[in-house]
Amino acid sequence: ADAVVLGAKVTGYSQSLDGVSAQITHADGRVEDVAGTLLIGADGIHSKVRAQMHPQQPPIHWGGAIMWRGTVRAKPLRTGSSFVGLGTHRHRIVFYPISAPDADGLAEINWIAEVTVDPSHGWQQDGWFRPVEIADFAHHFADFRYDWLDVPAMLQGADCAYENPMIDRDPLETWVSGRVALMGDAAHPMYPTGSNGASQAIVDGRVLGAMMLEHGVTQDALAAYDAKLCAPISAVQLRNRGAGPFGLLNLLDARCGGVFDDIDAVIPPEERAEFMAGYKAAAGFAMEALNAAPPTIAPGARLG
Ligand SMILES: Cc1cc2nc3c(=O)[nH]c(=O)nc-3n(C[C@H](O)[C@H](O)[C@H](O)COP(=O)(O)OP(=O)(O)OC[C@H]3O[C@@H](n4cnc5c(N)ncnc54)[C@H](O)[C@@H]3O)c2cc1C
Numbered sequence: 442a443d444a445v446v447l448g449a450k451v452t453g454y455s456q457s458l459d460g461v462s463a464q465i466t467h468a469d470g471r472v473e474d475v476a477g478t479l480l481i482g483a484d485g486i487h488s489k490v491r492a493q494m495h496p497q498q499p500p501i502h503w504g505g506a507i508m509w510r511g512t513v514r515a516k517p518l519r520t521g522s523s524f525v526g527l528g529t530h531r532h533r534i535v536f537y538p539i540s541a542p543d544a545d546g547l548a549e550i551n552w553i554a555e556v557t558v559d560p561s562h563g564w565q566q567d568g569w570f571r572p573v574e575i576a577d578f579a580h581h582f583a584d585f586r587y588d589w590l591d592v593p594a595m596l597q598g599a600d601c602a603y604e605n606p607m608i609d610r611d612p613l614e615t616w617v618s619g620r621v622a623l624m625g626d627a628a629h630p631m632y633p634t635g636s637n638g639a640s641q642a643i644v645d646g647r648v649l650g651a652m653m654l655e656h657g658v659t660q661d662a663l664a665a666y667d668a669k670l671c672a673p674i675s676a677v678q679l680r681n682r683g684a685g686p687f688g689l690l691n692l693l694d695a696r697c698g699g700v701f702d703d704i705d706a707v708i709p710p711e712e713r714a715e716f717m718a719g720y721k722a723a724a725g726f727a728m729e730a731l732n733a734a735p736p737t738i739a740p741g742a743r744l745g
Pocket residue numbers: 449450451452483484485486487488489508605624625626627633636637638639640641642
């Protein structure tokens with residue numbers, strides 16, 4: 442239980458040949474140096490550890506996308522767990538159920554409404570996350586009415602709505618400096634295009650553990666972790682600034698303005714399959730290879 446200390450913030454670190462020390466400020470104002478063999482900065486997109494490791498890093502990057510997010514009780518569509526994406530990569534709504542339906546057939550639905558604007562004036566709000574009224578943004582989606590779905594009505598029924606700009610940071614050349622490493626969003630904050638930010642943070646932890654089993658709790662373990670993940674995940678960060686799977690909807694929009702009777706006549710099934718296969722290969726969603734691979738850390742493995 443004493444491994445987790447709440448209400449404490451790392452403000453910086455210092456390291457020597459023998460060890461590393463993290464400067465911690467506690468909630469009551471007490472300042473403490475905590476010494477160790479290695480320091481892993483897992484302190485998110487505003488990471489203090491990263492800021493010290495890379496003092497020249499540019500500020501947070503915002504490409505102009507604004508997301509409004511919330512939940513609503515509604516009937517889940519198609520399979521009952523289908524992910525629905527409507528519009529284009531610059532003007533879209535995405536939603537999917539996050540609960541099983543109740544006896545009344547209604548489930549909790551998570552929705553994300555998004556538009557991309559000119560980012561040249563920078564983000565004008567104070568924070569990165571704030572509650573908003575539905576009326577503040579629903580007009581962008583007034584035309585999203587279909588015989589099978591009324592998006593404005595769905596938004597009106599929402600329990601809550603929050604505004605987030607879509608932000609990330611430029612990739613780093615390295616996540617490691619001697620005895621200090623970054624992981625998760627501290628290492629690679631990325632757009633949620635492939636829904637893979639948190640998943641990658643978990644993979645980082647697994648790979649870091651595997652490297653410690655191989656090299657011990659040493660700087661070599663951190664260097665091996667960096668060598669394995671930093672370059673390929675940096676490429677994913679940049680790729681996530683693109684349209685991802687929404688490229689297919691952009692194509693549909695370009696060919697017919699999104700209005701069609703027969704989807705196969707607009708984008709033939711083979712072309713759709715080829716597009717999605719290309720995205721999955723680029724994003725590393727190699728399901729069969731992953732399922733056939735041995736676990737990153739063998740069950741029961743422990744450091745000696
Ligand atoms: C709108 C949105 C949608 C997303 N959708 C998805 C998705 O569908 N799928 C997916 O996989 N990912 C998604 N992500 C990304 C995902 O949330 C992050 O990648 C993930 O939370 C990163 O985990 P982390 O532990 O590295 O960082 P965080 O979750 O940010 O945790 C960092 C922790 O460090 C603490 N901390 C901060 N500063 C300090 C300090 N100085 N000292 C000590 N502690 C500190 C914070 O309090 C926090 O607890 C989404 C993100 C956003 C914003």
